[in-house]
Amino acid sequence: MQKPTILVTNDDGITAPGIRNLVKFMNEIGDVTVVAPNSPQSGKGHAITINQTLTFEEINLEGPQKDYALSGTPVDCVKFALDKILTSKPDLVVSGINHGANSSINVIYSGTMSAAVEAGVEGLQAIGFSLLDFAWDADFSHAKEFIQKIVRNVLENPLPKGVVLNVNIPKLAASEIKGIKVCRQANAKWEENFDERINPHGKKYFWLSGYFNNMDEGEDADETALAEGYISVVPVKFDLTAHEYIAELGQILNS
């Protein structure tokens, strides 16, 4: 039986420990090609590079896979891989493992998840993985069995058209993880609190800063599952239409 072909990308950059671990886990399952940003791209959301040009390099990293570093965003990486690197559509696209959570509303800011969503738009099976640990030297070893289980499951049971997965993994020992829970995106947001400073020339400048505000205690919300020690899996779609509101809005706007 032919091994599945797997495209790996991320938003922390091609040399981040998170993606190197994911590549190792995927090499045990399929034929892997990596096309990932050549620099950190956190918080880039679904940005694409329109007003600048892109370059790429093949680089040599440990393992049997091919690695290509692109000067763009995570979404650029998926588009570029499909058009210029891969000779056929991959069986699966995985993004991550992100250093830090992409649960709840973070799905819309996350370059990791936007790469997975872009793959979904392209009609491909796609999963984004994130670990609830921002540290560069985070321990990803406990994630292996769960990530491989989810990947094998998706390869065997393809996701419906228009759906990709957002997987978040608690910072716990494997033995402490209670299991995998399929959830909805929690209702949460960031409360802004820009950090104001003065530069050496006397001009004000700001760092985007704030704190995370989870407003959702629902048992079926991803934040709840993570707090309870589960790996959260949210099926994510990119038809953003609020279908349930179309009829009422039509009446309001045409009255």
Place this chain on the structure above:
Amino acid sequence: MQKPTILVTNDDGITAPGIRNLVKFMNEIGDVTVVAPNSPQSGKGHAITINQTLTFEEINLEGPQKDYALSGTPVDCVKFALDKILTSKPDLVVSGINHGANSSINVIYSGTMSAAVEAGVEGLQAIGFSLLDFAWDADFSHAKEFIQKIVRNVLENPLPKGVVLNVNIPKLAASEIKGIKVCRQANAKWEENFDERINPHGKKYFWLSGYFNNMDEGEDADETALAEGYISVVPVKFDLTAHEYIAELGQILNS
């Protein structure tokens, strides 16, 4: 009666004709503050500025409104306006008028729509407006009556929590526009075709390029409405959960 307070932003930059027209239209309805990018930010999606600092300037432009130019993305502008510029939450946030369509899948790449979505995440009423004309000297005059009608309607009939509007306006004379149609996001995508070139030093570089592929002839899809001469209004939500797939996925992953 007190006039409504309106925050205006965009992704083409604070001096773009699209936003200057929108400001003029909004000055007739409310008290306007503009916080917009100091440079073009098209295709920035929901990007936020994490690894760089931000600066802003108050600038003097025609009209009674205050104008602030920020060195960030459209989403940064909304966050910064709420935390550092406005003294209270605005009654409405409008974004645009974008030079170019943001219908169908473009909602996820669009800085214009991401600013509106960010305002929605903040719990605010929000609308993104786009004109189907990329030209810098596009004619926005026919859009006025429709934009003002939609804005007044939303101020009188607030959108439900978690919903913002994506409004696209055909490039037609006002007399040729058939009306306003509430639609769903069409199933469409961009087919990549990166433009490959060689720089003076012999190195390959690429421009992201491609063509738009509408795969959706549905009468209720925004692309169809626009092709037929309607203004399309899609209610957009940012709970990306594919709720209808949670139960089945739970069985698959825990089997």
